[in-house]
Amino acid sequence: MPESSQEGALPAAEPSKNPVGLDPADWQQFRAAAHRILDDTIDHIANVRQNPVWQPTPDATRERFAQPIPHASRDLNDVLDDVRAHIFPHATGNLHPLFMGWVHGAGTPVGMVAELIAAGLNMNCGGRDHVGIEVEKQIVRWMSEALGYPASASGLFVTGSSMANFLAVIIAKTEALGQGARQTGLRNIEQQLVAYTSSEAHVCIAQAMQLSGMGSANLRSVPVDVAGRMRMDALSAAIAQDRAAGLLPFLVVGTAGTVNTGAIDPLSEIAEIAETEKLWFHVDGAIGALGMLSPEMRDLFAGIERSASVALDFHKWGHVPYDAGFLLVRDSAAHKAAFAQPAAYLQRSDRGLAAGDTWPCDLGPDLSRGFRALKTWMTIEALGTERIGDSIAHTCEVARYLAERLERDPRFALRAPVALNIVCFGIRGATAEFTRNLVLDIHESGLAVPSWTTLNGQLSVRCSIVNHRTTKADMDNFVGILASHLN
Numbered sequence: 001m002p003e004s005s006q007e008g009a010l011p012a013a014e015p016s017k018n019p020v021g022l023d024p025a026d027w028q029q030f031r032a033a034a035h036r037i038l039d040d041t042i043d044h045i046a047n048v049r050q051n052p053v054w055q056p057t058p059d060a061t062r063e064r065f066a067q068p069i070p071h072a073s074r075d076l077n078d079v080l081d082d083v084r085a086h087i088f089p090h091a092t093g094n095l096h097p098l099f100m101g102w103v104h105g106a107g108t109p110v111g112m113v114a115e116l117i118a119a120g121l122n123m124n125c126g127g128r129d130h131v132g133i134e135v136e137k138q139i140v141r142w143m144s145e146a147l148g149y150p151a152s153a154s155g156l157f158v159t160g161s162s163m164a165n166f167l168a169v170i171i172a173k174t175e176a177l178g179q180g181a182r183q184t185g186l187r188n189i190e191q192q193l194v195a196y197t198s199s200e201a202h203v204c205i206a207q208a209m210q211l212s213g214m215g216s217a218n219l220r221s222v223p224v225d226v227a228g229r230m231r232m233d234a235l236s237a238a239i240a241q242d243r244a245a246g247l248l249p250f251l252v253v254g255t256a257g258t259v260n261t262g263a264i265d266p267l268s269e270i271a272e273i274a275e276t277e278k279l280w281f282h283v284d285g286a287i288g289a290l291g292m293l294s295p296e297m298r299d300l301f302a303g304i305e306r307s308a309s310v311a312l313d314f315h316k317w318g319h320v321p322y323d324a325g326f327l328l329v330r331d332s333a334a335h336k337a338a339f340a341q342p343a344a345y346l347q348r349s350d351r352g353l354a355a356g357d358t359w360p361c362d363l364g365p366d367l368s369r370g371f372r373a374l375k376t377w378m379t380i381e382a383l384g385t386e387r388i389g390d391s392i393a394h395t396c397e398v399a400r401y402l403a404e405r406l407e408r409d410p411r412f413a414l415r416a417p418v419a420l421n422i423v424c425f426g427i428r429g430a431t432a433e434f435t436r437n438l439v440l441d442i443h444e445s446g447l448a449v450p451s452w453t454t455l456n457g458q459l460s461v462r463c464s465i466v467n468h469r470t471t472k473a474d475m476d477n478f479v480g481i482l483a484s485h486l487n
């Protein structure tokens with residue numbers, strides 16, 4: 001630690017001598033402004049319950065961000081005043097315990113500090129021999145351990161699970177067609193490739209098939225049982241039918257926590273079929289995979305350790321600040337074979353900053369990459385997996401509590417079993433339009449943010465309890481909010 005960072009030992013301000021450099025002219029003034037906004041951000045998190053969950057962005061704020069590009073410099077304090085006035089009050093709202101829409105992580109103060117450090121160091125984690133690469137490898141090893149993968153597995157930070165799932169599809173395709181197909185594409189393939197996932201899979205799987213050039217028409221949507229889990233008889237039948245038609249099944253994607261209801265596909269049984277049929281078995285664990293950090297929940301995901309790859313999001317249940325998606329791949333050679341691309345300007349050496357054999361840029365399409373590993377490492381290091389795992393299990397307990405409350409109340413009807421942390425319900429006798437307006441009215445009240453989805457043709461209110469701050473008392477409060485909108 002430089003001496004200057006100790007309390008009361010600030011360095012003498014060194015005015016910039018470079019008239020075209022972008023550093024502050026006065027470091028002391030900059031330091032004071034930075035400390036103030038750090039305090040404001042901490043206050044924002046600490047006092048989150050006292051503010052509306054969400055409020056609409058007013059016209060004045062929209063206009064503030066419709067200005068021409070500024071040519072002149074402006075005092076940082078003024079810019080930060082704009083941040084205080086326009087950004088803080090109109091954020092998404094996912095820090096608030098009554099934010100239950102979609103699947104949003106809440107972040108942690110530790111993660112915020114990590115982001116600050118990562119931005120200050122401004123490392124490029126695409127490659128080269130520096131500590132950022134070691135931190136990322138540490139997370140790969142930790143996730144291998146947590147998910148029951150071998151220590152030789154490889155992994156990569158990406159924006160989110162949409163991207164991680166896409167990369168997994170690309171790896172599976174390269175594994176099925178061989179390296180040559182990276183040059184020749186799909187034109188010369190003898191058999192059409194087909195993939196399988198459940199009808200409840202996230203839409204990014206179909207999108208990944210589109211982006212990969214294989215087409216979403218080559219993704220079979222396997223029906224689910226009443227609990228929203230992929231039906232194994234239907235999977236086997238679809239594979240047999242495709243083989244009989246001369247197609248080449250190559251990939252099955254199971255979901256550990258479906259986006260609609262949190263259902264977990266029978267991962268062990270999928271693994272069995274994938275092994276017999278020689279398919280790449282990928283798990284979309286965007287929502288659920290980190291549940292493996294909770295000893296009481298691990299059994300729910302039995303079979304995940306037999307998969308070939310897993311996509312997961314630290315920014316959801318892990319509460320690492322956005323964005324922090326991650327891909328874990330059992331066969332590191334297959335992973336690298338799908339992306340590594342030698343280039344004269346990226347040559348490796350056995351020493352110096354250019355050292356290292358496999359760089360993250362060999363494992364995905366990003367060359368320039370931020371230091372997502374730091375905020376993940378700091379979150380896990382500071383909080384520990386026990387505390388994170390307990391908070392994950394607690395969100396499921398809170399979800400079950402909400403479901404039980406709704407079930408006891410004749411005004412509501414549960415629309416799906418609660419497998420994890422997602423509760424879907426309807427208002428008895430209500431039309432889709434009424435339900436839609438109810439959700440939007442609650443948003444605009446600033447009191448809570450549920451979202452919606454359509455289940456079996458019925459528009460349903462959907463609460464996904466991801467937030468580590470959410471309690472059972474919040475659910476009592478939420479049911480009260482719902483009731484007040486029904487009267």
Ligand SMILES: Cc1ncc(COP(=O)(O)O)c(C=O)c1O
Binds near residue numbers: 159160162163284325
């Ligand atoms: C099951 C599932 N898969 C994939 C995704 C996409 O993840 P991301 O938003 O991190 O890209 C989501 C998002 O909620 C999801 O629920």
